[in-house]
Amino acid sequence: MSDVLAVADHRRGAVRDVSFEIVRAGRELADDLDGDLHLAVIAGDVDAFADRLSLAGVDAIHTVEAGEEFNHDLYAGATAALFEELAPTAVLMPNSVNGLDYAPAVANRLDLPLVADAVDLAYDDGLEATREMYGSKVETTVEVSEEPFAVTVRGGEWAALEERADVPVEAFEYEFDESASGARVQGFEEVGAGDVDIADAEFLVSVGRGIEEEENLELIEELVEVTGATMSSSRPIVDNGWLPKNRQVGQSGKQVTPDVYLAIGISGAVQHVAGMKGAETIIAINTDPNAPIFDIADYGIVGDLFDVVPALIEEFE
Amino acid sequence: MKILVTVKEVAEAADDFEIEGTDIGEQYLEYDLNEWDDYAVEAAVQLSETYDDVEVVSATIGPERAEETIRMALAKGVDRSIRVWDDDVAAADLDVAAKTRLFAAVVEEEDPDLVLSGVQAADDGFGATGVSLADEIGFDWAAVVNDLETEDDLSMAHVHRELEGGIEELTDVDFPAVLTIQTGLNEPRYASLRGIRQAQSKEIAEFGLADLGLDADAVASPISRTGMYEPETESDATYLDGAADEQAGQLADVLREKGVVSE
Numbered sequence: 132m133s134d135v136l137a138v139a140d141h142r143r144g145a146v147r148d149v150s151f152e153i154v155r156a157g158r159e160l161a162d163d164l165d166g167d168l169h170l171a172v173i174a175g176d177v178d179a180f181a182d183r184l185s186l187a188g189v190d191a192i193h194t195v196e197a198g199e200e201f202n203h204d205l206y207a208g209a210t211a212a213l214f215e216e217l218a219p220t221a222v223l224m225p226n227s228v229n230g231l232d233y234a235p236a237v238a239n240r241l242d243l244p245l246v247a248d249a250v251d252l253a254y255d256d257g258l259e260a261t262r263e264m265y266g267s268k269v270e271t272t273v274e275v276s277e278e279p280f281a282v283t284v285r286g287g288e289w290a291a292l293e294e295r296a297d298v299p300v301e302a303f304e305y306e307f308d309e310s311a312s313g314a315r316v317q318g319f320e321e322v323g324a325g326d327v328d329i330a331d332a333e334f335l336v337s338v339g340r341g342i343e344e345e346e347n348l349e350l351i352e353e354l355v356e357v358t359g360a361t362m363s364s365s366r367p368i369v370d371n372g373w374l375p376k377n378r379q380v381g382q383s384g385k386q387v388t389p390d391v392y393l394a395i396g397i398s399g400a401v402q403h404v405a406g407m408k409g410a411e412t413i414i415a416i417n418t419d420p421n422a423p424i425f426d427i428a429d430y431g432i433v434g435d436l437f438d439v440v441p442a443l444i445e446e447f448e
Numbered sequence: 449m450k451i452l453v454t455v456k457e458v459a460e461a462a463d464d465f466e467i468e469g470t471d472i473g474e475q476y477l478e479y480d481l482n483e484w485d486d487y488a489v490e491a492a493v494q495l496s497e498t499y500d501d502v503e504v505v506s507a508t509i510g511p512e513r514a515e516e517t518i519r520m521a522l523a524k525g526v527d528r529s530i531r532v533w534d535d536d537v538a539a540a541d542l543d544v545a546a547k548t549r550l551f552a553a554v555v556e557e558e559d560p561d562l563v564l565s566g567v568q569a570a571d572d573g574f575g576a577t578g579v580s581l582a583d584e585i586g587f588d589w590a591a592v593v594n595d596l597e598t599e600d601d602l603s604m605a606h607v608h609r610e611l612e613g614g615i616e617e618l619t620d621v622d623f624p625a626v627l628t629i630q631t632g633l634n635e636p637r638y639a640s641l642r643g644i645r646q647a648q649s650k651e652i653a654e655f656g657l658a659d660l661g662l663d664a665d666a667v668a669s670p671i672s673r674t675g676m677y678e679p680e681t682e683s684d685a686t687y688l689d690g691a692a693d694e695q696a697g698q699l700a701d702v703l704r705e706k707g708v709v710s711e
């Protein structure tokens with residue numbers, strides 16, 4: 132057998148984008164392996180999700196009806212059980228926050244090598260995966276000498292597969308009792324509401340760890356004042372308590388699409404970029420010419436923010 | 449109660465670096481305590497300050513150089529430390545499974561009630577070690593924890609898991625457990641002078657594979673790194689050059705042209 136088993140991601144009734152991407156990654160790998168692509172849909176309204184995910188290139192969908200929402204014991208157990216049943220060569224899981232909560236357990240339980248957070252996959256006599264290291268400053272290739280193997284797939288790296296098809300759906304029986312699980316989901320909470328909605332802003336001046344000290348934020352405030360921009364930030368600024376959570380741009384903060392996004396002292400980590408790559412024009416000021424933020428910038432200034440920002444303020448005063 | 453905190457010394461690349469073979473040249477790397485583990489250490493130390501009889505032990509897989517980082521954790525209030533290393537570990541390409549086996553052996557030795565790790569290591573970024581370990585040792589777990597409240601009898605914790613897009617999942621986790629800690633959970637302290645002095649006399653126990661009842665098979669990995677390169681930039685960025693005031697002048701023109709600043 133040389134099939135691929137991929138696991139879909141959904142939350143609070145909606146299929147998440149990464150599910151359509153993992154189908155593409157899985158289809159490409161299954162083609163390389165000359166096998167079938169199986170897609171697992173676990174928990175919640177599985178029939179509706181299966182319908183959403185009836186995509187060209189998926190050979191079979193396996194639904195596991197149990198519980199309303201994500202539970203890692205359910206996901207790990209059901210994925211492992213499906214693996215035993217289908218005996219695939221590869222298991223693909225999303226590197227989402229929920230993926231972080233069950234994929235390593237699946238790999239450990241099944242004794243599979245785990246390639247975490249892959250950004251590219253190729254198969255020719257064995258898996259060769261591409262990953263990033265050192266805060267996205269370098270890419271590495273890794274080879275896996277054992278089969279089967281497990282991979283977690285980074286979101287946003289594969290184009291979503293959208294073309295619909297008639298895919299056979301089979302219910303997979305898996306017994307699960309959440310009350311017996313050692314980790315029990317009690318509910319959800321939305322955070323980050325507040326005075327301003329950075330998602331509405333036309334011009335965001337966004338500040339990162341390069342600002343060094345809380346006092347130095349005054350410099351950015353001044354720039355915001357003279358330009359009429361709105362201030363946002365990367366995560367460390369919020370973690371430090373220097374700005375409220377509703378100012379955080381990124382995976383766990385807000386997604387923004389302003390006309391202009393000016394990133395000051397922000398490296399461009401993948402979780403930050405996830406929140407701002409949709410901006411019309413991206414401008415970055417950074418001392419490090421290798422900072423990954425320059426890869427997505429339209430305009431770049433390699434320079435010290437403590438020199439450039441005061442000069443910029445002067446321009447508008 | 450005993451808390452085990454995994455503490456990694458991570459490497460950060462200098463602005464200008466060169467790749468030698470399949471890694472960045474050693475001379476371009478700087479080492480520091482992993483950001484996520486700093487928050488995990490703080491969480492453990494706070495628990496030891498809140499409750500009586502809590503011992504905090506840190507565990508590191510790393511060479512002698514890592515003792516500098518370990519001393520930092522000791523100075524912040526960790527009681528004692530374990531460092532796992534020997535020639536076989538040094539020669540290995542450690543994957544998640546290998547780290548899991550090493551830490552599982554440490555857990556067997558120490559028998560903690562709670563293990564705190566970071567969500568991810570800043571350098572290799574697997575984001576997987578904590579949950580893999582939990583599954584291996586049969587502990588319950590929660591990943592990406594950004595809020596932590598313990599029941600007073602220390603039987604369980606109420607945690608928030610930080611999901612995408614400003615949504616948090618509220619979950620109850622029974623102890624013994626592994627929690628992977630997200631940044632922002634608390635305010636990591638700076639080591640005090642007194643702490644730094646005290647750290648000098650705290651124990652860092654060194655374990656090789658044999659001391660943990662393991663052999664070289666424990667670190668054998670089917671995953672090997674075959675290449676490293678600087679990503680081909682897809683960037684078509686226009687660079688604004690010159691002295692700072694010239695750069696600022698060009699940037700001001702761009703902003704005016706985009707119509708986002710009046711004047």
Ligand SMILES: Cc1cc2nc3c(=O)[nH]c(=O)nc-3n(C[C@H](O)[C@H](O)[C@H](O)COP(=O)(O)OP(=O)(O)OC[C@H]3O[C@@H](n4cnc5c(N)ncnc54)[C@H](O)[C@@H]3O)c2cc1C
Nearest residue numbers: 339340341365366381382383384396397398402403418436
């Ligand atoms: C599950 C998860 C979710 C996450 N969610 C988010 C999120 O929502 N949003 C987010 O932002 N991050 C998020 N992160 C964190 C992310 O991985 C990075 O740690 C973070 O984005 C780094 O922020 P930064 O760029 O400000 O800091 P750093 O990466 O430390 O970068 C600072 C930059 O400033 C530059 N610099 C330094 N001094 C100067 C100077 N004088 N002038 C100009 N430039 C200077 C440096 O060269 C560097 O590039 C998440 C991480 C995880 C694991």
Ligand SMILES: Nc1ncnc2c1ncn2[C@@H]1O[C@H](COP(=O)(O)O)[C@@H](O)[C@H]1O
Nearest residue numbers: 454455509565566568569574575576577
């Ligand atoms: N070599 C190591 N020494 C100590 N802790 C580690 C090591 N590798 C991983 N960890 C722990 O596991 C977490 C996740 O790491 P990783 O899965 O490698 O991204 C880190 O935040 C550490 O707490």
